[in-house]
């Protein structure tokens with residue numbers, strides 16, 4: 316059984332309270348945390364005012380419910396009475412009111428499409444829209460997709476820019492193998508762009524092509540073994556997925572199409588797909604942070620690209636909670652060998668446990684062998700940002716160190732043009748510094764790498780730099796060694812830290828293209 320923390324949060328003095336100026340979170344009143352919301356939804360209180368009745372909502376009716384104390388919002392055709400939720404919304408009441416009496420699907424997707432609103436708001440469900448209302452933000456098109464021998468008609472793909480060509484697929488078999496071939500017609504495809512899942516007879520392959528996803532989703536006509544091979548021809552963009560038959564019999568057809576089979580849609584319009592991963596190990600990193608190793612199921616092929624994150628999902632007190640986390644490596648890999656083995660089924664996370672938090676205390680209660688759901692990767696960092704780089708500056712605060720781990724390793728291992736990598740690592744106390752020994756050893760061993768620790772709450776023994784991010788601290792450290800050198804500055808940490816860092820870097824004359832900030 317998971318323990319539900321009974322104490323109220325946000326905790327007084329917690330980092331997020333101090334950060335109330337941040338853009339996406341507002342300070343919530345006492346007794347208005349998400350855990351309090353979950354408790355309210357379980358209390359049996361009538362939250363819609365309709366005594367459990369579900370109604371069909373017309374557009375005219377929806378528009379009428381546009382006030383704080385009477386606020387209905389439509390998300391993907393379902394209408395919710397969000398008035399009771401107002402005070403619990405981490406983004407604040409005003410943010411929620413932007414969608415009052417209208418279709419909030421686009422607004423919702425822009426801010427946090429990964430939040431499981433169906434579960435969070437299920438007690439607020441008023442009913443279904445009689446007719447789909449016009450969206451507030453830019454059009455969300457929902458095209459019907461029809462199958463035509465594995466080829467999509469141009470009119471059956473969503474919002475596709477003229478230069479994009481829809482992929483197509485084919486399949487063939489030998490006595491023991493079935494090979495599915497996807498013609499993406501794209502150069503520079505790699506195996507990170509291919510995500511395959513085989514679970515309970517259902518086969519799903521998602522091919523990520525720039526901002527689009529090509530999906531094959533089918534109930535296979537026969538059983539297969541779980542080890543699936545993925546091959547990508549980088550030059551032609553041909554993807555081959557090789558399935559091993561369980562019985563060596565001839566297949567008459569590949570399978571029955573499932574939802575969104577053979578579709579090519581904007582990535583933002585595809586829902587997040589989850590698979591269950593097993594917890595393999597957890598090891599202390601500091602007093603409140605641990606390194607967790609999760610194992611992908613055998614039928615899954617998934618690699619999380621450098622700088623991207625995934626969502627972990629678990630059920631807390633009957634409600635599904637989803638939070639983003641950035642995979643790291645098992646260590647800083649001091650031998651600087653390429654650690655990203657393509658068939659590696661282990662994914663490592665460095666996660667800080669907030670005792671007053673919603674997700675992490677429950678995550679930490681997982682026992683070895685327990686399962687947690689893990690989404691496909693997301694994020695806008697691209698490896699190409701590191702190509703031909705000469706100087707790399709990493710500004711990390713607290714667990715904002717996590718995206719820097721793979722970037723640091725990849726840059727030092729693969730980018731031959733790189734002359735210098737400098738990490739400025741901001742923490743509260745010495746005890747909070749993640750992988751301090753490994754970082755110091757790396758700096759000793761690798762002359763191109765330099766690390767500086769800055770503490771915001773040091774003891775009197777600390778002789779190093781102190782304070783929070785400031786112009787004085789940055790101007791001495793984030794300095795180009797040559798006027799025209801190719802530079803990238805990566806920044807990640809609490810939102811106010813990141814926002815302030817971006818402003819300061821602008822003052823220091825770094826261009827937008829030279830700064831990459833990690834956010835949700």
Ligand code: FAD
Nearest residue numbers: 324325326329331639640641666667672673674675717835
């Ligand atoms: P929460 O419930 O979010 O609470 C955290 C703290 O904030 C608590 O002290 C709580 O009391 C306080 N709080 C909550 N809501 C409010 C509010 N409205 N006002 C004031 N205070 C509040 N974390 C990692 O440890 N490792 C990672 O690799 C990692 N990667 C991330 C990647 C991305 C893209 C992003 C956006 C975040 C990442 N995080 C990571 C942070 C992570 O997603 C969670 O936010 C974190 O684990 C806290 O979750 P929680 O539910 O346990 O705590």
Ligand code: NAD
Nearest residue numbers: 330712713714715741742743771808809811812833834835
């Ligand atoms: P923390 O509270 O321990 O603070 C670490 C340091 O951040 C502090 O020592 C201080 O130097 C700086 N800092 C904190 N609040 C600040 C403020 N208001 N203004 C300026 N500087 C401030 O940090 P933590 O608890 O480890 O939190 C890490 C944060 O990083 C979380 O908010 C998490 O969501 C975020 N994170 C984001 C990503 C991502 O977007 N990809 C990845 C990992 C972590």
